[in-house]
Amino acid sequence: MSQPSLPTLPETHQQFLESLLKHLRDDDRFVGLVAGGSLLSGNVDEYSDLDLIPVVADEHHAAVMAQRIQLCGTWGKLLSGFTGEHVGEPRLVICLYDDPLLHIDFKFVTAADLADRIEDPVILWQRHGDLAESFSDTVAEHPMPDPQWIEDRFWVWIHYAATKLGRGELFEVVDFLGFVRGQVLGPLALVSAGHLPRGVRRLETNVPDFAAKLRGTVAAYDATSCGEAIEQCVHLYKELRDQLAPADLVRRDDAERASVAYLQQVRAAK
Template identity: 45%
Template sequence: MKIQQIFANNTVQVLKDDENVLGLAVAGSWLTNEIDEFSDLDLVLVTREKIGGHKDKMVEYAKRLPYFLSGFTGEHVGEPRVLICLYDQPLLHVDLKFVTLEEFRHRIETPILLLDKEGQLQRVLEETEPHFPYPDYQWIEDRFWTWIHYALLKIGRGELIEAFDFFGFLRMVVFGPLLHIKNGNLPRGVRKVETQLPIEDFEQLKETLPTYSRTSLLNSLEHSVVLYRQLRKELFATEVVWHSEAEGKVM
């Protein structure tokens, strides 16, 4: 049995008699049987009383599980209801998401239930559908050419590290999601692009990886524009307004 499964089973035993706990579910790579020694564990704890967003209460629950080392809330990923934890023996990354039953109705995937004391979680899953957030193509087009101009300014000024970091942002927000969508995957940033994209698409994405030099940064920026134009043409609906004048000026 994998360490993530052992931890999940132990969590059920610790929390099953808590009157405030309605149930426990697991999400993430568990759902696709892709857990390996490098996987974290995504747990969803459903409670009567609202716990999510109250750090002290979240940490109190997390510390009830054996070998807690540290934990911090997930505002940096837009989710203050998640406590990102590190446990020991063995060392394991665990994301604990705290939701009420009503909040459990709104989800991006359908988790597997590990504990459902009153059958309420199962009823919620039967009554609702998951909705994974997809990028807004107009939102991307409205910003893309200003972003390219921003990168040019940084390269021109010699702020190469800032320009270098900018490419990571583009891959996470634009290229990763769009390439995943092109290939029928969920737009999870650049997650598992090494295994979920065909060679041709992955090679194009790699062209947006610069080294620390002005020439390399400019080459990667040119490749980024080529890739964006290809994806825009293939994916964007006709109602998306292209900013052709801004595009021309920036180029």
């Protein structure tokens, strides 16, 4: 799993990473640096952020966590940085650097923390050459969509969207459509094509045929457009459900009929 050389990166990303590695090598509190995200797939381009995981020696982790934002400020010209409690990850520091202007996410972990992971990161540097042992007895587990969880909720969501459409709260409808794309349609479409369910990330590249159909869920601020977009969400969800549903899926047929009929009633009234 360890790789002796850095992946090929845009020049700005490469310069930042090389500078960071020098800082980490000079700081005995750190025992390695691993990376996830687009570095794993080799899809880093000039628009990419970097997902970097500094590995801290056990005895220094608490102290490093206490000063993690200040520490990030010593690694480059930090414009802004904040911790990731809003996504349930206080070890995360989300940073925007200047010269070059880059978005970098750091997650400060110990070697033992690497056993619990959603992907197998690439080892960019390790002080003692034994960091790969942290992965040896465990398997990365990326959260996957739960078809029953989605089915139990989807038709309630459709009814909700129809009520907002009926009331004329079109901003609410537009927000709903983005939610369904990111939480249901995008992940299911990516899984259907053998990709990890990362919202709608790189959907246009990884599932281009589906992406073309998903355009129908992007509504203008207009009642007719919003109604059509909700209908397209229903159509695409049923298509994906039929493709991916396990044999034991309990289909909420009554909820589907009622919510779709209500949506059609609202649209007709508009």
